[in-house]
Every structure is written in C-alpha cells, then in structure tokens.
Amino acid sequence: MEEKIKELQDRLNRYNYEYHVLDTPSVPDSEYDRLLHELIALEEQYPASKTDTSPTVRVGGEVMSRFEKVAHDTPMLSLSNAFNAEELRAFDKRVRDMVGEVDYMCELKIDGLAVSLKYEAGRFVQGTTRGDGTVGENITSNLRTIKAIPLEIKNPLSFEVRGEAYMPKASFEKLNAEKEGKGEGLFQNPRNAAAGSLRQLDPKLAARRNLSVFLYSVNDLTELEAVSQSEAMDRLDQEGFKTNHERRLADDIEAVLEYIEYWTNHRNGLDYDIDGIVVKVNEISKQEQMGFTAKSPRWAIAYKFPAEEVVT
Ligand SMILES: NC(=O)c1cnc(N)c2cc(Br)sc12
Numbered sequence: 001m002e003e004k005i006k007e008l009q010d011r012l013n014r015y016n017y018e019y020h021v022l023d024t025p026s027v028p029d030s031e032y033d034r035l036l037h038e039l040i041a042l043e044e045q046y047p048a049s050k051t052d053t054s055p056t057v058r059v060g061g062e063v064m065s066r067f068e069k070v071a072h073d074t075p076m077l078s079l080s081n082a083f084n085a086e087e088l089r090a091f092d093k094r095v096r097d098m099v100g101e102v103d104y105m106c107e108l109k110i111d112g113l114a115v116s117l118k119y120e121a122g123r124f125v126q127g128t129t130r131g132d133g134t135v136g137e138n139i140t141s142n143l144r145t146i147k148a149i150p151l152e153i154k155n156p157l158s159f160e161v162r163g164e165a166y167m168p169k170a171s172f173e174k175l176n177a178e179k180e181g182k183g184e185g186l187f188q189n190p191r192n193a194a195a196g197s198l199r200q201l202d203p204k205l206a207a208r209r210n211l212s213v214f215l216y217s218v219n220d221l222t223e224l225e226a227v228s229q230s231e232a233m234d235r236l237d238q239e240g241f242k243t244n245h246e247r248r249l250a251d252d253i254e255a256v257l258e259y260i261e262y263w264t265n266h267r268n269g270l271d272y273d274i275d276g277i278v279v280k281v282n283e284i285s286k287q288e289q290m291g292f293t294a295k296s297p298r299w300a301i302a303y304k305f306p307a308e309e310v311v312t
Contacts, residue, residue, distance in 0.1 A: 001042070001045075001046060002046065002049050004042070005039065005042050005043065005046060005049040006049070008035060008038065008039045008042065009039065009051070009053070009054045009055060009056075011035065012032065012035055012036055012039060012055040013053070013055050013150070013151065013152070015027055015032050015035075016055060016147045017150065017240055019032075019147070020146075020147040020148040020212065020242070021148050021150075021240065021241070021242040036055065036056065039054070039055070039056055040056050043056055052123075052151070053123060053124075053151040053152040054151075055151075057144075058144050058145050058147065058151070058207070059144075059145050059203050059204055059207040060141040060144065060203045062141070063201055063202040063203075064141070064201045064202075065201065066201070067129075067137035067138055067139055067199075067201075068137070068138045069131070069135050069136070069137060069138075070126070070128045070135065070136055070137070070138045071134065071135050072116060072128065072131075072133075072134060072135070072136060072160075073118075073160060073219060074160070074219040074220075075133050075134050076114060076116060076130045076131075076133050076136070076162060077133060077292065077295060077296050077297060078133065078295055078296050079278065079296050079297070079300055079301060079302040080293075080295075080296045080301055080302070081276075081301070081302050081303075081304050082301050082302070082303045082304070083303070083304055083306075085257055087301075088253060088256065088257065088260075088279070088301070088303060089253055091253075091279070091301045092252075092253035092256075094298070095281060095290070095298075095299065098289065098290055098298070099281070099286040099289050099290060100286075102281045102282065102283060102286055103228075103230075103249055103250065103251055103281075103282040103283065104249070104250045104251075104252075104253070104255075104256050104279050104280065104281065104282060105228075105229040105230055105233075105247060105248075105249060105250075105279070105280045105281075105282045106247065106248045106249075106250050106256055106259045106260075106277055106278070106279055107216060107244060107246075107247045107277070107278045107280070108214075108244050108246050108247070108263065108267075108270075108274045108277060108278075109274055109275055109276035109277055109278045109302055109303075109304075110163075110164035110166050110214050110244065110272065110273075110274055111164075111166065111189075111190065111191045111272075111273035111274055111275040112164040112165050112166030112167070112190070112191055112194045112195075112213075112214075112272075112273075113129065113130075113164065113165045113166070113191070113194050113195045113198055114129070114130035114162065114163075114164055115127055115128065115129060115130070115139070115143060115162070115163060115164070115165045115198075115213065116128050116130070116136065116160050116161070116162050116219075117143065117149060117160065117161045117162075117163070117215070118159075118160045119153065119157055119158060119159060119160075119161065120158045121156040121157075121158055122152055122153045122154070122155055122156040122157055122158075123151070123152050124140075124143075124144070124149065124150065124151050124152065125140075126138065126140050127139055127140045127142075127143030127144070127149070128140075129198070133295075139198050139199075141203040141206075142197075142198050142200065142203050142206040143165070143198070144203070145203055145206050145207035145211075146165065146211050146212060146213055148212045148213050148242045149213055149242075150240045150241065153239050153240045153241075154239065154240065155239060157223045157224075157239065158223065159218050159219060159220045159223045159224075160218065160219040160220070161215050161217075161218050161236065161241060162215065162216065162217045162218070162219070163213050163214050163215030163216050163217075163241075164213065164214055164216070165194055165198060165211055165212070165213045166190065166191070166194050166211065166212060166213070166214070166272050166273070167190040167191075167193045167194040167197065167209060167210065167211055167212075167272075168190070168210065168212060168271050168272050169190060169270075169271055169272060169273065170271060171190075171193075171209065171210040171211075172187065172189070172190040172193050175187065175193055175209065176193075189273065190272070190273050191273065193209070194209075194211055197209035197211055198211070212242070212272075213242055214242060214243060214244040215236055215241045215242060215243055216233070216243065216244070216278075217232070218232060218236070221284060224236070224239075226284065227283070227284050227285070228282045228283050228284060229280050229281075229282050229284070229287075230247075230249050230282055232284075233247060246263075249282060250279075256277075256279050259277065260277050260303055263277060264305060267305070274305075275304060275305060276302050276303050276304040276305055277302070277303045278300060278301075278302050278303075279300065279301050279302075279303060280297075280299060280300040281299040281300070286299065287299040
C-alpha cells in the first residue's frame with residue numbers, strides 16, 4: 001500500500017507542477033480533487049507515509065505567534081535604479097568600460113514580495129522574506145502553501161533560489177471584492193495583498209490567497225552549472241521551478257530600450273503587476289569581474305516605469 005500512496009503523492013505533485021508552473025494542466029480539477037481526497041484518506045490510514053513532501057501537507061497545522069528571524073546565507077541585495085534612457089546608456093557605458101562588449105538579459109520586474117527558498121538535497125526546507133537583505137523572516141509554512149513552489153525537486157540540489165511572490169491581478173480584485181462585502185479594509189494593490197498574505201501567522205489564511213511566484217536567481221550557480229543568466233533561468237525551468245518567460249536576451253543597449261518600450265506599452269495586459277524591467281549582464285564571468293557595491297550588483301540595474309497617475 002505504501003507504493004500506491006507514494007505513486008499518488010508523486011502524481012499529485014506533478015499535477016500541481018503542470019497547473020501552477022507550466023499553466024498546462026493535463027487533468028481537470030475534479031480529477032485532481034478526487035485523487036487528493038483519496039490520498040488524504042490513505043495517509044490517515046497509514047500516517048507513516050505522510051511525508052513532508054506530500055501534496056496533502058502544504059497547509060501546515062500550527063498557527064505561529066510571530067515569525068522567527070533568519071540570517072541569509074548570502075545577502076539578498078537590492079538593485080540600483082534607472083529612470084530614463086540616458087541613465088540606462090550611462091549604465092551600459094560603465095559596463096563596457098569595465099568588461100567590454102556584453103549581452104544583456106532583460107527580465108520583467110515583478111511587483112511582489114522578494115523571497116528566498118532554501119533547498120537541501122532537493123527538498124524545500126526553508127523560505128524567508130528579504131527583510132533588510134541580511135536578516136529575513138522565516139515564512140516557510142506560508143510559502144509551502146504556494147503550489148507553484150515545488151516541495152521537492154527531481155535532482156538532490158542544495159542551494160537558495162530567490163524570486164518574487166506575487167498575487168495575480170484577478171485574485172487581488174476577487175479578494176478586495178470579498179473584503180468589501182464584509183466591510184473590511186481593502187488592500188491598496190496586489191503587492192500589499194501578497195505581503196499581507198505572507199505575513200499571516202495562520203498558514204490556512206495564506207493558503208486561500210492564491211499566491212504565486214516567479215524565481216529569478218540562485219545564490220550558488222555551480223549547482224546549476226550555468227555560465228550565463230540566460231542558462232541559469234533555463235536550468236531553473238528544467239529543475240521544476242517557475243520562472244518568467246517574457247525574459248529576452250539583448251545584444252546591446254538599444255535592444256534593451258526596445259524591450260522596455262514594448263513592456264511600457266503592454267504591461268497592463270499582463271495578469272500580474274510589474275514596476276519595471278531588470279537588466280543584467282548575461283555572462284556570469286563578466287558579472288564576477290564587475291562585482292558589487294555595498295548595496296547592489298554593478299552588473300545589473302532596474303529601470304523603473306514612471307509612477308502611473310492615479311485616476312481619482
Ligand atoms: N528578474 C529579476 O531579477 C527580478 C524580478 N523582479 C523583481 N522584483 C526583482 C528584484 C530584484 Br533585487 S531582482 C528582480
């Protein structure tokens with residue numbers, strides 16, 4: 001019977017991956033729910049088989065009194081900002097003066113809450129907020145409720161994957177409509193709703209908020225054997241992580257500006273909020289040559305969209 005339970009656990013984890021990471025479910029929700037209830041019943045009969053990577057244990061039992069503080073193994077840095085083409089061209093000149101010609105990786109800047117996911121031998125063991133960059137809060141039980149986050153990956157990799165937890169716009173609208181119906185205060189925007197949801201001390205509340213995540217960096221590239229940002233992102237895809245597929249490789253700053261122009265005009269069509277574009281030197285060796293200032297990498301910059309006038 002343990003075999004049958006393990007097979008069901010793996011099958012449901014794969015269905016979660018197809019639905020929440022690939023956005024291409026292979027079975028209808030009714031089939032997923034039927035199998036999940038079958039697994040819950042079997043795990044109640046054989047409690048020893050209810051491992052912490054089972055899809056039934058995503059929503060933990062305990063309600064915490066507060067979040068413990070956790071020091072990051074490697075700091076979660078911020079990005080320096082650019083607000084116009086001139087500042088981006090100045091960034092490009094600094095880069096080329098230091099390391100010669102480069103390719104740039106352009107990625108959407110997700111407007112959510114920065115998180116770090118620690119995996120040990122392929123198992124999700126801890127999830128934290130960015131905090132002040134050096135010390136964050138342990139929100140593992142809330143992050144386990146995000147079905148786009150794999151509880152276990154195929155290969156026994158040990159590293160920290162960083163990304164942004166976010167609330168899709170549609171979920172934000174639905175949540176505020178519910179809150180309005182109950183006469184509760186509304187969230188200002190999806191970012192605050194995501195942050196507020198992940199700060200819930202009861203994981204059952206976070207589990208109901210339909211949060212998702214886009215992962216965009218790792219603290220130790222050797223595990224992925226990647227020599228560029230582009231390759232690192234493709235490797236994260238291969239390992240079962242959810243990344244943002246609007247990313248584009250640009251062979252010069254003009255192509256970066258075109259990408260920025262495109263998303264300035266098309267970001268309202270996305271089903272999540274973005275507040276800018278992150279531009280990174282693609283080759284890891286050149287990133288290492290450039291290094292970091294006290295607060296941020298010299299090899300990356302965040303172009304910030306102009307603040308939208310609030311239509312009152
Ligand atoms: N793709 C990326 O690197 C990315 C996307 N969205 C964000 N909010 C951030 C923040 C930092 Br710091 S990097 C990054």
